[in-house]
Amino acid sequence: xxxxxxxxxxxxxxxxxxxxxxxxxxxxxxxxxxxxxxxxxxxxxxxxxxxxxxxxxxxxxxxxxxxxxxxxxxxxxxxxxxxxxxxxxxxxxxxxxxxxxxxxxxxxxxxxxxxxxxxxxxxxxxxxxxxxxxxxxxxxxxxxxxxxxxxxxxxxxxxxxxxxxxxxxxxxxxxxxxxxxxxxxxxxxxxxxxxxxxxxxxxxxxxxxxxxxxxxxxxxxxxxxxxxxxxxxxxxxxxxxxxxxxxxxxxxxxxxxxxxxxxxxxxxxxxxxxxxxxxxxxxxxxxxxxxxxxxxxxxxxxxxxxxxxxxxxxxxxxxxxxxxxxxxxxxxxxxxxxxxxxxxxxxxxxxxxxxxxxxxxxxxxxxxxxxxxxxxxxxxxxxxxxxxxxxxxxxxxxxxxxxxxxxxxxxxxxxxxxxxxxxxxxxxxxxxxxxxxxxxxxxxxxxxxxxxxxxxxxxxxxxxxxxxxxxxxxxxxxxxxxxxxxxxxxxxxxxxxxxxxxxxxxxxxxxxxxxxxxxxxxxxxxxxxxxxxxxxxxxxxxxxxxxxxxxxxxxxxxxxxxxxxxxxxxxxxxxxxxxxxxxxxxxxxxxxxxxxxxxxxxxxxxxxxxxxxxxxxxxxxxxxxxxxxxxxxxxxxxxxxxxxxxxxxxxxxxxxxxxxxxxxxxxxxxxxxxxxxxxxxxxxxxxxxxxxxxxxxxxxxxxxxxxxxxxxxxxxxxxxxxxxxxxxxxxxxxxxxxxxxxxxxxxxxxxxxxxxxxxxxxxxxxxxxxxxxxxxxxxxxxxxxxxxxxxxxxxxxx
Amino acid sequence: xxxxxxxxxxxxxxxxxxxxxxxxxxxxxxxxxxxxxxxxxxxxxxxxxxxxxxxxxxxxxxxxxxx
Numbered sequence: 001x002x003x004x005x006x007x008x009x010x011x012x013x014x015x016x017x018x019x020x021x022x023x024x025x026x027x028x029x030x031x032x033x034x035x036x037x038x039x040x041x042x043x044x045x046x047x048x049x050x051x052x053x054x055x056x057x058x059x060x061x062x063x064x065x066x067x068x069x070x071x072x073x074x075x076x077x078x079x080x081x082x083x084x085x086x087x088x089x090x091x092x093x094x095x096x097x098x099x100x101x102x103x104x105x106x107x108x109x110x111x112x113x114x115x116x117x118x119x120x121x122x123x124x125x126x127x128x129x130x131x132x133x134x135x136x137x138x139x140x141x142x143x144x145x146x147x148x149x150x151x152x153x154x155x156x157x158x159x160x161x162x163x164x165x166x167x168x169x170x171x172x173x174x175x176x177x178x179x180x181x182x183x184x185x186x187x188x189x190x191x192x193x194x195x196x197x198x199x200x201x202x203x204x205x206x207x208x209x210x211x212x213x214x215x216x217x218x219x220x221x222x223x224x225x226x227x228x229x230x231x232x233x234x235x236x237x238x239x240x241x242x243x244x245x246x247x248x249x250x251x252x253x254x255x256x257x258x259x260x261x262x263x264x265x266x267x268x269x270x271x272x273x274x275x276x277x278x279x280x281x282x283x284x285x286x287x288x289x290x291x292x293x294x295x296x297x298x299x300x301x302x303x304x305x306x307x308x309x310x311x312x313x314x315x316x317x318x319x320x321x322x323x324x325x326x327x328x329x330x331x332x333x334x335x336x337x338x339x340x341x342x343x344x345x346x347x348x349x350x351x352x353x354x355x356x357x358x359x360x361x362x363x364x365x366x367x368x369x370x371x372x373x374x375x376x377x378x379x380x381x382x383x384x385x386x387x388x389x390x391x392x393x394x395x396x397x398x399x400x401x402x403x404x405x406x407x408x409x410x411x412x413x414x415x416x417x418x419x420x421x422x423x424x425x426x427x428x429x430x431x432x433x434x435x436x437x438x439x440x441x442x443x444x445x446x447x448x449x450x451x452x453x454x455x456x457x458x459x460x461x462x463x464x465x466x467x468x469x470x471x472x473x474x475x476x477x478x479x480x481x482x483x484x485x486x487x488x489x490x491x492x493x494x495x496x497x498x499x500x501x502x503x504x505x506x507x508x509x510x511x512x513x514x515x516x517x518x519x520x521x522x523x524x525x526x527x528x529x530x531x532x533x534x535x536x537x538x539x540x541x542x543x544x545x546x547x548x549x550x551x552x553x554x555x556x557x558x559x560x561x562x563x564x565x566x567x568x569x570x571x572x573x574x575x576x577x578x579x580x581x582x583x584x585x586x587x588x589x590x591x592x593x594x595x596x597x598x599x600x601x602x603x604x605x606x607x608x609x610x611x612x613x614x615x616x617x618x619x620x621x622x623x624x625x626x627x628x629x630x631x632x633x634x635x636x637x638x639x640x641x642x643x644x645x646x647x648x649x650x651x652x653x654x655x656x657x658x659x660x661x662x663x664x665x666x667x668x669x670x671x672x673x674x675x676x677x678x679x680x681x682x683x684x685x686x687x688x689x690x691x692x693x694x695x696x697x698x699x700x701x702x703x704x705x706x707x708x709x710x711x712x713x714x715x716x717x718x719x720x721x722x723x724x725x726x727x728x729x730x731x732x733x734x735x736x737x738x739x740x741x742x743x744x745x746x747x748x749x750x751x752x753x754x755x756x757x758x759x760x761x762x763x764x765x766x767x768x769x770x771x772x773x774x775x776x777x778x779x780x781x782x783x784x785x786x787x788x789x790x791x792x793x794x795x796x797x798x
Numbered sequence: 799x800x801x802x803x804x805x806x807x808x809x810x811x812x813x814x815x816x817x818x819x820x821x822x823x824x825x826x827x828x829x830x831x832x833x834x835x836x837x838x839x840x841x842x843x844x845x846x847x848x849x850x851x852x853x854x855x856x857x858x859x860x861x862x863x864x865x
Contacts, residue, residue, distance in 0.1 A: 099838060116834075165830075172820050173817075176820075
C-alpha cells in the first residue's frame with residue numbers, strides 16, 4: 001500500500017484506493033475522468049503522457065454566476081446568440097496530453113465546434129453553440145475532466161488587449177528593404193558604375209539613376225515607418241530636456257536619409273541607403289531580442305487576478321443570488337462556499353471557518369475562525385460553507401486598499417535612467433561638438449567640404465553599436481536567468497539589480513517553506529505506548545496540523561482504535577485497550593493553566609493527565625543562512641514580517657548577527673519601510689511572496705517574488721524566482737553586476753570603431769562603402785562580444 | 799526598353815510577394831504561438847487509429863452535463 005500511483009493524476013493511492021478497469025486511481029474523481037475519456041475515445045490521452053490529469057474538484061454552485069448574462073457578455077470575445085467565442089485561462093495545461101484532450105472537446109460535446117490551445121499562454125479558445133451549451137455548462141465540462149479554468153475579476157475589468165505585433169512588422173519592413181537596397185547597391189560596391197571612362201560597365205552606368213531612385217523608394221518606409229519609434233523617443237527626450245540614446249540615432253537616421261537624397265538628387269554619388277536600412281534593421285533586431293517575454297508568467301497581477309468575479313449573496317427572504325464582487329455593499333450577507341475566496345472583510349455569522357491566507361501572507365496553515373470573528377478579504381475557505389456579513393466594499397478592505405496607494409499607478413520604467421541613456425547624453429554632446437568643430441574648420445579651409453564633413457560625422461558616429469550592446473547583453477542575460485528559473489520582467493531589471501545595496505526579506509513563505517513544518521515537543525516524555533496511540537489517533541484526522549505531526553512522529557504499528565472522535569476546531573480523542581489520548585487545544589485536553597504561546601502548538605493529555613505540547617515551527621528554506629551571510633558582505637539586510645515575534649529567536653540564530661528583524665508589519669508598513677529606505681538614497685530589493693508584500697514589491701527598485709510553482713499566482717513584481725533557486729539569489733545579483741561590466745566593455749569597443757570612422761569623416765574621405773563596411777562590422781563585433789561574454793557568465797551560474 | 803527594367807521588375811515583384819506573404823502570416827497570428835503547433839501536428843495519425851478501434855460506442859456515451 002502506498003506505492004501505487006494513480007493512473008490519472010499520478011498521486012499516491014494511499015488514502016482512498018479505487019480500482020477500476022484494472023487500473024489504480026487515487027479517488028473517485030480521477031476514476032470518473034478516466035471513464036469519460038475512455039468512453040469517448042479519448043484514452044489516447046494516457047498514451048501521450050502517463051498520469052497527466054488533475055483531480056477534478058467540482059464545487060456545487062461555484063459557477064452559478066456564469067448564468068448572469070451581463071457577466072457572460074463581458075467574458076466572451078464574440079457572441080451573436082448562436083456562436084460564442086471565449087478564451088479561458090487553464091492553469092493545469094502542462095503537457096501534450098492536455099493539448100490533445102482540450103482540442104478534442106468536440107468529442108465530449110458535439111456543440112463545441114472548435115477548441116484551440118495556446119500552450120505557452122495556457123489558454124483555451126473555444127467556439128461553441130450557445131443555444132445548445134451555455135458557458136456555465138462548458139466550464140463545468142472542463143472542470144469535470146480536471147481542467148478547471150481560472151476566471152477572475154481581472155478578466156471582466158480589463159478587456160483583453162490586442163497583441164502588439166508592430167515590432168515584427170517593422171522588423172519585416174526594415175529587413176525587406178535592407179536586403180533589396182544591398183542588392184541594388186552591388187553595382188556601386190564593385191565600382192562598376194563609377195564612370196564609363198574608367199572602364200565601368202556601360203549599361204550599369206547608364207541606368208545608375210534607376211538603381212538610386214529604387215533604393216530611395218525602399219528607404220522611405222524604413223525611415224518613416226520602421227524607424228519612427230526613434231524619432232518619437234528622441235522628440236520626447238528633447239521635450240522633457242533629457243538627451244537619451246535615441247537622439248543621436250534619430251539624428252543619424254535623418255542625416256543619412258537627407259544627405260543620401262541630396263546626393264542622388266544632384267548626382268553627387270550613390271548615397272548611404274544601404275547603411276541607413278542596415279542600421280535600422282540591426283537596431284530593431286536588438287530591440288526584438290531584448291523583448292523576451294515569459295508569456296506564461298504575469299508580472300502585473302494585482303488582487304483582481306485572485307478575486308472571483310461573483311459571489312453568492314443571501315437576500316433578506318433567504319433567496320440566493322449571484323452578485324458581482326464590486327457591487328457588494330456593507331451589510332450584505334454573503335455565502336462563501338468550500339474553496340471559495342472571501343472577497344471582502346466581514347464578520348463570520350454562520351459556520352466554522354478554516355481560512356487559508358496563503359495568497360495573502362504565504363502561510364499555508366489554515367486559521368480557525370468562529371462565530372463573530374472578523375475575516376479578511378483574500379482568505380480561502382477550506383471546509384464547508386460559511387456565511388459572512390460584509391463590513392466594507394471590495395476596494396476598501398484591509399488588503400485591497402493597499403492598491404489605492406499611488407505607487408501602483410506609477411510606471412517603474414519612468415523612474416529609472418538606464419546606463420545607455422546616461423552614456424547617450426554625453427555621447428550626443430561630444431558628437432555634436434565634434435561635428436561643429438570639424439565643420440567650422442572646413443568652412444574656413446575649404447567651404448565646399450563643410451557640409452560633407454558635418455553630415456559624415458553625424459552618420460559615422462551614429463551609436464548603432466552602443467545602442468545594440470545593452471539589448472543584446474541584457475536580452476541574453478534574461479534568457480540565461482530564465483533557464484536558471486529566475487524570471488525577470490524586462491532587461492531593465494538587470495540594470496537595477498546591479499545597483500542594489502539593500503535587501504528586505506519577508507519571512508513567511510519567503511524565508512520559510514509554506515509546505516513543510518517541523519514540530520518540537522515540550523513537557524513530560526511520552527511512553528512508547530502513548531506515542532503509538534497518538535500516531536494512530538492522528539492517522540484518522542485530516543486536519544493539517546494532524547498531518548504534520550503524523551509525519552513528524554516515528555513510524556508505529558498501525559492498528560484500529562476502539563474509539564475515535566474528532567471535535568471540529570478543538571481536537572481529537574482516541575482510545576485503545578482502556579487508555580485514552582487527547583490531542584488538541586489546551587482547553588480541550590483539560591488543561592486551563594497553560595497559556596497559549598505565540599507559536600502554534602498542539603497539547604497532549606493521556607488518560608486526562610496533561611503531558612505536554614508540540615510546538616510547530618515553519619521550516620526555513622535550505623540556504624537561508626548562506627544567502628544572508630554572502631549578501632551581508634556587500635548589502636544591508638533586514639527581515640520584515642507580518643507575523644508575531646514567536647519565531648524571533650530561531651530566526652536570529654540563523655541570520656548574521658544584528659540583522660534587523662521587524663515583526664507585526666502590516667502590508668502598508670512594509671511599503672512605507674521600503675520608501676523610508678529609498679528616501680535615504682538606498683537602492684532597495686524586496687523579496688516577498690504574498691499579496692501582503694505587493695506594496696513593498698512595487699515600491700522597491702527591484703521586487704522579487706519567491707514562488708514554489710511559477711505557474712501559480714504571484715503578486716505583481718519585477719522578477720519571479722523559483723523557490724528551489726533561493727540559495728542562488730546573491731549569485732544572480734553578482735551576475736547582473738558583471739553583465740553591466742560587459743556592456744561597459746562593449747561601449748569601449750564601439751567607441752574605438754567610432755574613432756576610426758571619425759577619422760574618415762573629419763578628413764572628408766567618407767565613402768559610402770566605408771560606412772557600409774564599418775557600421776555592420778562594429779555592430780556585429782559588439783553583438784558577438786556580448787553574446788560570448790554573457791554565455792561564459794551564464795556557464796558559471798548554477 | 800532595356801532588359802534591365804524587366805529584370806529589376808521581376809526581382810522586386812518576387813521580393814514583394816514574399817514580403818506580402820510575411821505580413822499576411824504575421825497578421826493571421828502565426829507568430830503569436832510558436833510552440834503549440836509543433837505539438838499539434840504530431841497528433842493526427844494516432845487519432846484516426848484510435849477512432850477505428852472503438853467508434854461504435856462513441857455516440858451512446860455522450861456525457862450528460864445536467865445532473
